Amino acid sequence: MRKIVLYSLLLAAMMGHAIAVLAAAEYKIVTASERGTYIKIGRDLAQFVAPPADIALEVLSSAGSVDNVRRLRYEPGVKFALVQSDVYQSFLDMASGGNSEAGALIRPLRVIMPLYNEEIYFIVRADSERNYVHEIRNAKINAGELGSGTALTSATLYRLMFGEAIPDASASYLSNEEALVKLVTDKTIDVVAVVAGQPAKLLVDMKPEARQRIKLLKFDANHPSSKSVLRTYFQASVRASNYPNLLTADLPGLAVKAFLVTYDFQVKNTEAYLRRFARSLCQNFPTLLDKGHPKWREVELALPDLGRGWNYYAATTAELRSCIGGEAKGRVQTGSPPAKACSQQERLLGLCK
Template identity: 55%
Template structure:
């Protein structure tokens, strides 16, 4: 009887996973990633007979884990610096990071996501390189924003953020605390423009918050490598908030999958790639504005990164007129392994209590 119950439970679990269908993990409900996921589901997956359930998440680091462990998750949106951080940890000897990242494959690089450094309107801070020792909210543990914020800080100042100065609140919670009780100096948010969080703001927001800008001449920002590049946050994206364009930084986003060997899954993702070829212009005309920045021509990936062979075979031939996009990241030196560094914590590689 015990064996029969166990068998029945396994069968039900299998049926439940199958019934869930194919899924794509994205980002927060008010972020750009979830809109991109909905575009892919509606305009690419549906015509391919691959209806994708679009799932919200904390962001890129969580998406890597869910792609590896959650039934039915076939695709994930991941920032290139998060992907690289996992690779660096793996190359430094982190077995868990290697287990998570080594079997993942890039379907296609997407667009550059802008990085917003938000301060109070009355703050004396003006530029990104003035962040040293400030109280900074980096987003939830497991989010791509947390990884980006902590990596940028370490690259600019040569040391991790002070623990007592680092908070892991959601974007909305952090912006409220920034503007009210002033317990936070800067909120870091990563989102492709126009981001709903800022686009929905009323003009009164100018009285409370402002953007810090990039000073390219500052030694701290010159220390950044090619993973992060200058970007313009346009006033036209946020007319109720910005009165002029602002220069900041950006990071490349990518569409990622697992190195599936199952004939059925390979066939499904091949159909998805063919649908991308056929319906790419619909993404540009009917989808989020960021699709205007995406090219179908696959660029050469940095060392240690690999394309998913079935989709690359299709995508590399469906748009021969497209100009290759720039490399999504530059090869970097792996950091020394540690028991629980700030990078390992925000990647979810440490078993830490929620803050």
């Protein structure tokens, strides 16, 4: 009898341990570079939101939004991604234009919620004659690394402003750090494009002498080229308080929206964990505001209408609506213009063979 009791207790303990092990799902989120804002947002989610949802969330650096779309779609264990709105929309446009690879990548992806605006910086030498974004035409531009949202944003902005792609001979795709060195040393680059939510570590870490070496370009909302740009991007203010070693006054700029994205998971176990995650995100939102990256203070806990082929993930939407009491509905629109043969945009999305 004693052996039976001991065996039963041991079996119960083992089962309890197994349940505890199974309770913590091991998921991953893809973000961006170690020096960017996305990775800090990912770490906040891993620290303050994932544990109450019984999720062990591993935060992965990446090449950026384009890379994130592919990894969310195909890499095992990746359940979340941070993606720029213009990158997401570009994949949708390519899919609507008949690109089957773009369709296979983007159509199963779903939005959990919009986050914040990421500022777009155009950096030139301090002695450059250029002072405004609309003056970068024909400049030698480092658009950002291939696979990054920055590269796609740079190319999209250029096309919207000037009606043409960045000339291949004028475009480079180096890291921000490499490009800035070339900007101020051998001067083989005239403009370095950077996309990062302020305060961006790359700019925060600059020393006071940086003001004698580089400057940021202003965005002129009244320039004729700005009307088309503002259909996709948003006006923003780059605050001098965030970059005292670089700016003496706030600077008018541009921004792109960041989204928290997942896949349209139908497996019940995964769906249940993502519901828990959404519930925890809502319940712990005050903690994110208090202890997370300053960009959380720009996030509205809401589910605004989505358009042009965007869709929310049903499981997380139900939890968020229940938590915030909202009645947001995603709106689907179709009918983008057809894509031409392999364009610069398609190359930057990795859609050219």
